[in-house]
Amino acid sequence: MSNYEAVIGMEVHAELLTDSKMFCSCRNEFGGEPNTRCCPVCLGMPGSLPVMNRKAVEHVIRTAIALNCVINPNAKFDRKNYFYPDLPKGYQISEYDNPIGESGWIEIDINGVTSKVRIRRVHLEEDTGKLSHVIGDESEVDYNRSGVPLMEIVTEFPPDMHSAEEAYAYVTALRSILTYIGVSDGKMEEGSMRCEPNLSVRPVGYEGFGVKTEIKNLNSFRAVLKGAQYEIDRQIRILQSGGTIIQETRGWNDARQETFSQRSKEGEQEYRYFPEPDLVPLDITQEWIDEIRKTMPELPRAMRERFVSQYGIPEYDAGVLTQARSVALFFEQTATLCGDPKAASNWIMGDFARLLNMEGIEIHQSKVTPTHLAEMIKLISQDVISGKMAKELFEEMYETGADPRELAKLMGPQISDESSLGAILDEVISSQRDVWDALIAGDEKKFGYMVGQIMKVSKGKANPQQVNRLLRERVQSS
């Protein structure tokens, strides 16, 4: 299989974070009772007129800036005509030949190697209603989503991506950027971000392109990786057995972890685009762009590089911490308050991340504050509590949001004085006589076991460095 390479382009749709819809004042929010966020405009009633949502347009300009695009000052809207029940007007308002952003790029990293993925265009359109197929010959339609501002981001042709890992790196990097700049919540699971790779394979060294397929229904970022890899393998298998690829749309079946044929594409659809007569064109001035640029937050890559240089944490840590802006900000506050960035990073990527994952919430929804986490890290460095006690204390703090200093008082202090530790040592030596004998006879593996027993008897409160030192002294003098 090594003599083929994949060629992958990507179409990403992201619903924009606005309060109201694109061309009317109905609420833009996920879910809700069906058909309760509709009006004559988003239902396509005759005589209704669309009016552009300024914030949605600014979100796309903001995205175009973040994706290093050229911004088209004369962007305008067009009608894309087709009949489908999720589209009440019989056309979708979109942008055809003058999209807001063109010719951009972002950088992705694969195993420490950085490469560029070029972006052809970023444009604004409206989302369709939600169609669900029920059993029998009927379908149900909910138009709550109809008219929600939707941004489409398309990669450049010929595509720069050649592996499933690159496709995954691209969509996750894009999600980071879109959530950092606050234009999208980037939730593939809820369908607010949808990624559709188009993919073909060709013999290595061949300049042309193979027949491509498009993958739909990818319902998570993981599915982008799995789906693209499945499709690459499937196409190579077919070609190697002498078969031909059919140009078609393939759906991703997450339960079976495979793609299946949805429909074959018979040539280009005829959308008969023409300029939207109900909307006036945009005039995106340099002043307007500069104004938006001024409000841009630091982007994930810049933040990652700064974390490495400013806080001296490893590249890897910085990469993980800057995936979500809320985590990056939490880290930065904690690191500044406690003065120990690496400890802050370890806690946030370790115990904290594990608990957040288990509960399925985001860091800013947790009861733990940067101030409390920083306090706890200070308690460890000041030897008030041991690392082991801290693990317990952290879980308590996570559950209750309590002040770590109060919790440490309740737990009692760490045991560091030699006489108390000596007493515990005596106790463990007498209860673990066989192990102790083996240890002084030279079985070094028993040392760690003894330390573990001492920690256990002290309920985790013994100072581990002290225990190690005292136990070593005992062994040597026995």
Added chain:
Amino acid sequence: MTLSKDDVRKVALLARLELDESEIEKQGEHLNNLLNQFEKLQELDVEGIVPTSHSMPVFNVFRKDEVHPSLSQSDTLANAPESRDGLFIVPRIIE
């Protein structure tokens, strides 16, 4: 350029118009007349002229991102030929 009957049928299908044979004939004539007019226009030299998408010099007509009340569910569904549980019911589209 002249449109054939098949071209007319295709355009009618795209616009979801049901035309019988005599209507196809008639609409074909109309469309061909229209196309002839456009061919006449194409004789003009438009080199260097930016395509016009709108005739009025008006730009950036926006609304604020504010939520106003929507229609009630019953009003939204009032004209639906068929509805159930707050949803529009349409014939199943087979892909």
